[in-house]
Amino acid sequence: xxxxxxxxxxxxxxxxxxxxxxxxxxxxxxxxxxxxxxxxxxxxxxxxxxxxxxxxxxxxxxxxxxxxxxxxxxxxxxxxxxxxxxxxxxxxxxxxxxxxxxxxxxxxxxxxxxxxxxxxxxxxxxxxxxxxxxxxxxxxxxxxxxxxxxxxxxxxxxxxxxxxxxxxxxxxxxxxxxxxxxxxxxxxxxxxxxxxxxxxxxxxxxxxxxxxxxxxxxxxxxxxxxxxxxxxxxxxxxxxxxxxxxxxxxxxxxxxxxxxxxxxxxxxxxxxxxxxxxxxxxxxxxxxxxxxxxxxxxxxxxxxxxxxxxxxxxxxxxxxxxxxxxxxxxxxxxxxxxxxxxxxxxxxxxxxxxxxxxxxxxxxxxxxxxxxxxxxxxxxxxxxxxxxxxxxxxxxxxxxxxxxxxxxxxxxxxxxxxxxxxxxxxxxxxxxxxxxxxxxxxxxxxxxxxxxxxxxxxxxxxxxxxxxxxxxxxxxxxxxxxxxxxxxxxxxxxxxxxxxxxxxxxxxxxxxxxx
Numbered sequence: 001x002x003x004x005x006x007x008x009x010x011x012x013x014x015x016x017x018x019x020x021x022x023x024x025x026x027x028x029x030x031x032x033x034x035x036x037x038x039x040x041x042x043x044x045x046x047x048x049x050x051x052x053x054x055x056x057x058x059x060x061x062x063x064x065x066x067x068x069x070x071x072x073x074x075x076x077x078x079x080x081x082x083x084x085x086x087x088x089x090x091x092x093x094x095x096x097x098x099x100x101x102x103x104x105x106x107x108x109x110x111x112x113x114x115x116x117x118x119x120x121x122x123x124x125x126x127x128x129x130x131x132x133x134x135x136x137x138x139x140x141x142x143x144x145x146x147x148x149x150x151x152x153x154x155x156x157x158x159x160x161x162x163x164x165x166x167x168x169x170x171x172x173x174x175x176x177x178x179x180x181x182x183x184x185x186x187x188x189x190x191x192x193x194x195x196x197x198x199x200x201x202x203x204x205x206x207x208x209x210x211x212x213x214x215x216x217x218x219x220x221x222x223x224x225x226x227x228x229x230x231x232x233x234x235x236x237x238x239x240x241x242x243x244x245x246x247x248x249x250x251x252x253x254x255x256x257x258x259x260x261x262x263x264x265x266x267x268x269x270x271x272x273x274x275x276x277x278x279x280x281x282x283x284x285x286x287x288x289x290x291x292x293x294x295x296x297x298x299x300x301x302x303x304x305x306x307x308x309x310x311x312x313x314x315x316x317x318x319x320x321x322x323x324x325x326x327x328x329x330x331x332x333x334x335x336x337x338x339x340x341x342x343x344x345x346x347x348x349x350x351x352x353x354x355x356x357x358x359x360x361x362x363x364x365x366x367x368x369x370x371x372x373x374x375x376x377x378x379x380x381x382x383x384x385x386x387x388x389x390x391x392x393x394x395x396x397x398x399x400x401x402x403x404x405x406x407x408x409x410x411x412x413x414x415x416x417x418x419x420x421x422x423x424x425x426x427x428x429x430x431x432x433x434x435x436x437x438x439x440x441x442x443x444x445x446x447x448x449x450x451x452x453x454x455x456x457x458x459x460x461x462x463x464x465x466x467x468x469x470x471x472x473x474x475x476x477x478x479x480x481x482x483x484x485x486x487x488x489x490x491x492x493x494x495x496x497x498x499x500x501x502x503x504x505x506x507x508x509x510x511x512x513x514x515x
Contacts (some may be wrong), residue, residue, distance in 0.1 A: 004030050012406055016359065019384050030396045031312055032106055034054060035338065041479070042096075043303070045284050055412040058216075063362070067455060070300075070304060073446060076300070077300050077303035078236070078300060079238065079239045079299075079300045080239055080300075080302065081235070081236045081248050081251060081299060083249055083298070083299040084232050084236070084299055085252065085255050085294070086231055086294075087254045087290055087291045087294035087295065087298075088252070088256075088259075088291065089258065089259055089301075090228075090259070090290055090291065091228075091259060091265040091287055091288060091290075092229070092249065092255060092256050092258070092259025092261050092263070093259040093262065093266060093287060093290035094259075094263065094283070094284040094287035096257065096259055096260035096262070096263025096267075096406070096407075096410065096430070097261065097262075097263030097264055097266055097267035097280060097283070097284060097403075098194070098197075098259065098263070098280060098281065098284045099263075099264065099270075099384065099385070099388070099397055099406060100264060100267065100388055100402045100403045100406060101267060101271070101277050101280045101281065101399055101451035102197060102506060103130060103148075103195070103385050103389060104132075104133075104276045104277075104389050104398075104399055105200070105201050105213065105277075106148055106151055106152065106209070107144070107389070107392075108130055108131075108132045108133075108136065108139070108145045108204075108478070109132075109200070109204055109209040110132050110144060110148050110151060110209065111138070111139035111144045112130040112204075113128045113209070114143065114144055114147060115130065115138065115139075118182075121132055122206065122478060132201070132204065132277060133271070133275075133276070133399070134279040135396075135398060137396070140393055140396065140455040145389055145390075145393050147387055148266070148389055149385075149389060151209075152385045152386065154216075155211060155212065155213065156217045156382060156385075158213060158216040158217055158220055159177065159193075159216040159217075159219050159220040159224055160220065160224075162217065162220025162221050163219075163220045163223050163224040163226060163227065166220065166221055166223045166225045166227070167224075167226065167227045167230070168228055168250065170182050170186060170222075170223045171227075171230075171231065171319055172233070173317070174231055174234065175303075175311040175317060176308055176311045176312040176315070176317030177308060177312075177313065178301045178302075178303050178308060179231055179232075179234055179235045179238065179302050179315075179507075180235075180295045180296060180299050180300075180301050180302075181301075182231055182298070183214075183228050183231045183232060183235070183295045184229075184296040185222060185223075185230065185294055186222050186225075186227040187225040187228050187288060187291055187292045187295065188222060188292060189190065189220075189221060189222020189223065190219055190222065190224060190228065190272070190288060191285070191288045191292060192215070192218045192219075192222075192227055193216065193218045193219035193448070194214035194215070194281070194288060195215075195240055195285065196211050196212065196214060196215035196218070197212060197215055197281060198278075198282065198285060199211065199284075200212060200279075201277070201278055201281050202278060228291075229252075229337060232252060233252055233291075235302045236248040236249065236252060237494060238253075238302035238303055241282040242388070244281075247366055253417070254414075257281065257410065257413060259412035260410045261407055261413070261414050263403070263407070264402075264403035264404070264405075264406040264407035264410070264413075267280045267283075267397065267399075267403050268400045268403030268404055268407070269400075270399050271399050271403075272284065277399060286371045292489055305396065314403065314470055317383055320438045322455070339367070341363055341367050342363065347398050354496060358491060360492050361488050361491045364486065364488070365487055365488060365491055368483050368484070368486055368487055369380070370485060371480065371483060371489070372449065372453065372480045375477060375479070376453065376456060376477065376481040378457075379460075379476065379477060380472050383460075383473065384406075386400050386469075388405075388406070391405060400419075421448065424448075425444065428444050429444065440492070441489055441491075442489050442490065443489050445489070446484065446487050446489055449482065449484050450484045450485070453477060453480050453481045454481055454482055455475050456477050457477040457478055457481060460473050460474040461474055462475065473486075479505050
C-alpha cells in the first residue's frame with residue numbers, strides 16, 4: 001500500500017505548491033540530464049562544486065540539520081526518533097489489541113437490548129441471559145448482526161468525519177506550536193474516548209451503549225489515532241535530513257505494523273489466561289497513558305522556538321484571538337488539500353520545453369495513486385469490523401479466535417513488507433551501489449502495486465460470492481486495479497534543480513514533503 005507522506009499534517013508542502021513562491025519552479029523529469037546522486041550527496045549544491053566537494057560537505061549538512069536550534073543542549077533535550085519509537089510501540093499494540101473486544105462489547109450490548117425489547121413485545125418469547133465475554137449463541141441471528149454493523153458504521157462516520165476536519169488543523173498547529181504538544185493532544189482525545197469505552201464495558205447496567213458514540217465524537221475532535229501516528233512521522237522529518245528519512249519512516253512503519261500484529265495476539269491470550277475481557281481495556285488505557293506522558297514530559301520537542309516562531313509568522317498561524325465566521329464552515333475548504341495535484345499554471349509555463357507534458361504525467365500519477373490509496377485504505381478501515389462480525393457469525397468464533405485472525409493477517413503483512421518485498425527488490429534490481437542515477441520509481445514499483453491490489457481484490461471474494469457487499473467491494477478494488485495500468489514510471493521531482501546554483505533549505509524541505 002502506498003505510504004502517506006507526513007506532509008499532509010506536518011508542512012503540507014505549502015511552499016512548493018500553493019504558498020511561498022519558489023523562484024526555481026517545479027521540475028518534473030523523466031529523461032533529463034542525469035545527475036549522479038547517492039546517500040552521501042549533499043542536497044545543497046555549491047557554485048562550481050563537483051561530486052567530491054558535495055560528498056565532503058554532506059556530513060556537516062546532516063549535523064547542521066539535526067542540531068539546528070538545539071546546539072549546546074544536553075543529549076536528553078535533543079530531538080531524536082529513538083525518543084518516540086519506544087513509547088509508540090505499546091501505543092500501536094493497544095490500537096490493534098482493542099479492536100476485537102470492542103466489537104464484541106458492542107455486539108453483546110446490542111444483543112441484550114434487542115432480546116429485551118423483543119420479549120417486551122412478545123411475552124411468550126424467552127431467551128438466555130447475555131453475558132459479556134461469553135459465547136452467547138442466542139446473539140448469532142441476522143437481526144443482531146445487522147444492528148451491530150449499523151452501529152459500527154455510525155462510530156466510523158463520527159470519528160472519521162471529525163478527524164478528517166481536525167487533522168489538517170492540528171497539523172498546522174503542530175508547525176507553529178510544536179509536535180509533541182499536538183501529538184499529546186491527539187493522544188488525549190483517544191484516551192478520553194477509551195475511558196468512556198471502559199465505563200460502558202465495566203458497568204453496562206449503568207452506562208448506555210450510546211456513550212460509545214460520545215467517545216467517538218471526542219476521539220474524532222482530537223484527530224484520532226491516525227493524527228498522532230502521522231505527526232510522529234512529522235517529528236521524524238524534523239530530526240532527519242531528507243536523504244535519510246526513508247530509513248526513519250521504515251522504523252515508524254515497522255513499529256506501527258508490528259503493534260497491529262502483536263496487539264490482537266496479546267489481547268487474545270490475555271483474555272484466554274485471565275478469562276476476563278476487561279483486562280484488555282485496562283491494558284489499553286495503560287498503554288495510551290504511557291504514550292501520552294512520554295510525548296508530553298519526556299520526548300524533546302523537534303521544532304526549536306525560533307522555527308516555531310518563523311512558521312507562525314510565515315503562515316500566519318494563530319492559537320488565540322481567532323474569530324469564527326461563516327467562511328470557516330465553507331465545504332469547499334475540505335478540497336483545498338487536493339490542490340497539491342495541480343501546481344499553478346505559472347510554474348508550468350516556466351518549465352523547459354517538454355517539461356509541461358511531464359508535469360501532466362506527474363499530476364496523473366499522483367491522482368491515480370491517491371485514488372488507489374483511498375480505495376484500498378477506505379475498504380480496509382471500513383470493513384475491518386464488518387469482517388470480524390462476519391467471521392464470528394459464520395464460524396461461531398469468540399474473542400480469542402477473532403484476535404488470532406487479525407493478528408495472523410497483520411503478521412503476514414509485516415513479513416511481506418519487511419522480508420519478502422526487500423528480498424524481491426534485491427533479486428530484481430541487484431545489489432544497491434554506492435552511486436546511482438535518480439530516475440524515480442521504475443516498473444518494479446508499479447508491478448508491486450498491481451499485484452498488491454489484485455490480492456486485495458481476491459481476498460474479498462472469500463472463496464465464493466455469497467454476499468453482495470463483498471462483490472461490491474471487490475468491484476471497487478477492481479477499478480483501482482485497472483487504474484494502476486495507467487501509471488507511468490520514471491516521473492519524479494528531482495532533489496536538485498537544473499540551472500540553479502543554490503537551493504534554499506526550506507525549498508528542499510517543501511519539495512521532499514510533497515514527495
